[in-house]
Amino acid sequence: MIPFVDLKAQYASIRNEVNAAVQGVLDSCQFTLGPEVAAFEEEFAGCHGASYGVAVNTGTSALHLALLAAGIGPGDEVITVPFTFVATVSAICYTGATPVFVDIDPRTFTMDPAAIEKAVTPKTKAIIPVHLYGQPADMDPIAAVARRHGLTVIEDAAQAHASEYRGRRVGSIGDMGCFSFYPGKNLGAIGEGGIVTTNDASLARTIRMLRDWGAERKYHHVLRGYNFRMEGIQGAVLRVKLRHLEAWTEARRRAAAAYDRRLRPTGIATPHAMDWARHVYHIYAVRSPRRQLWQDALGAQGIQTGIHYPTPVHLLPAFLDLGYRAGQFPHSERAANEVLSLPMFPELTDAQVAAVCGCLSDVAARDDTVASAAD
Numbered sequence: 372m373i374p375f376v377d378l379k380a381q382y383a384s385i386r387n388e389v390n391a392a393v394q395g396v397l398d399s400c401q402f403t404l405g406p407e408v409a410a411f412e413e414e415f416a417g418c419h420g421a422s423y424g425v426a427v428n429t430g431t432s433a434l435h436l437a438l439l440a441a442g443i444g445p446g447d448e449v450i451t452v453p454f455t456f457v458a459t460v461s462a463i464c465y466t467g468a469t470p471v472f473v474d475i476d477p478r479t480f481t482m483d484p485a486a487i488e489k490a491v492t493p494k495t496k497a498i499i500p501v502h503l504y505g506q507p508a509d510m511d512p513i514a515a516v517a518r519r520h521g522l523t524v525i526e527d528a529a530q531a532h533a534s535e536y537r538g539r540r541v542g543s544i545g546d547m548g549c550f551s552f553y554p555g556k557n558l559g560a561i562g563e564g565g566i567v568t569t570n571d572a573s574l575a576r577t578i579r580m581l582r583d584w585g586a587e588r589k590y591h592h593v594l595r596g597y598n599f600r601m602e603g604i605q606g607a608v609l610r611v612k613l614r615h616l617e618a619w620t621e622a623r624r625r626a627a628a629a630y631d632r633r634l635r636p637t638g639i640a641t642p643h644a645m646d647w648a649r650h651v652y653h654i655y656a657v658r659s660p661r662r663q664l665w666q667d668a669l670g671a672q673g674i675q676t677g678i679h680y681p682t683p684v685h686l687l688p689a690f691l692d693l694g695y696r697a698g699q700f701p702h703s704e705r706a707a708n709e710v711l712s713l714p715m716f717p718e719l720t721d722a723q724v725a726a727v728c729g730c731l732s733d734v735a736a737r738d739d740t741v742a743s744a745a746d
């Protein structure tokens with residue numbers, strides 16, 4: 372049996388450190404925000420080249436508050452991609468703004484910068500590129516469009532901790548960066564968590580207020596805010612885990628390289644890492660028009676896989692009222708039909724990679740679509 376993600380292996384490797392951190396919070400009774408969260412904010416922002424970090428309860432709240440801090444609300448439009456986790460789009464809707472989709476670059480699964488300009492209208496206020504699977508979107512041309520039209524850039528870096536674009540860490544390239552600490556993420560809490568990173572003091576101050584009922588000081592509410600505070604225990608555990616992030620990221624990259632080495636000769640379509648990217652492989656996805664067959668064959672051998680994501684957001688029932696139709700974003704739609712995420716976590720062994728690749732090669736050898744999928 373090879374799991375898709377092995378959280379137990381990670382906990383076993385840092386059990387004493389995590390337990391001590393939790394005990395520390397129990398002893399201090401600083402259960403919400405507090406010194407551990409404050410220290411984590413500083414350490415995480417520093418690790419991503421940002422001056423400020425504001426920790427919140429989820430990655431979704433990070434996106435929601437970043438949008439609100441940028442002044443986005445009803446009547447505004449925000450450009451993003453349909454090939455993402457639903458949260459990117461939901462956060463836009465929470466503000467009352469309208470999501471406007473552009474297609475992805477089929478090589479990287481991230482926003483196609485060439486598609487943005489055509490989607491800009493007088494109502495457009497922001498762009499949310501998603502660093503999907505751990506590879507940054509092509510930020511320079513995205514920033515150039517944003518500059519031309521005076522748009523805010525909010526990076527959805529939920530899957531991209533410690534990822535780099537042309538040598539710069541994500542999270543400090545756009546105006547704001549939003550990360551998730553959902554347990555299975557590259558940096559995961561022991562529950563939920565998120566953070567907004569930024570170099571803008573005023574945005575950081577607004578988000579800090581919005582996450583805690585819009586209060587400037589206790590009971591003095593200057594904004595209509597939310598209870599989106601990070602818990603003390605999450606801050607303490609995330610501080611412990613942050614110290615391991617670099618080693619875990621390198622382990623993911625080694626596992627990805629091992630997959631590449633074994634799969635490329637078979638003609639299977641493997642991830643395309645751009646030369647300007649430090650891809651951190653939150654997800655290692657191969658693609659095939661016969662994905663279901665592949666998933667079933669791996670499953671029969673006890674190898675867990677995932678699909679991220681089977682339906683692009685513009686075709687999800689919850690978003691049909693946006694008025695999009697099948698066929699409008701062909702690269703997103705094709706990716707949604709073909710991607711298959713293989714087991715990927717820092718503790719993945721060479722033997723496990725070899726077992727997955729052995730099984731996959733057998734299936735691919737019987738699949739006449741493989742040569743064309745590798746084009």
Ligand SMILES: Cc1ncc(COP(=O)(O)O)c(C=O)c1O
Nearest residue numbers: 429430431456458459529551553
């Ligand atoms: C691309 C993307 N955006 C946003 C989120 C939302 O993060 P969270 O689950 O912490 O709310 C996630 C993860 O779930 C994600 O993968």
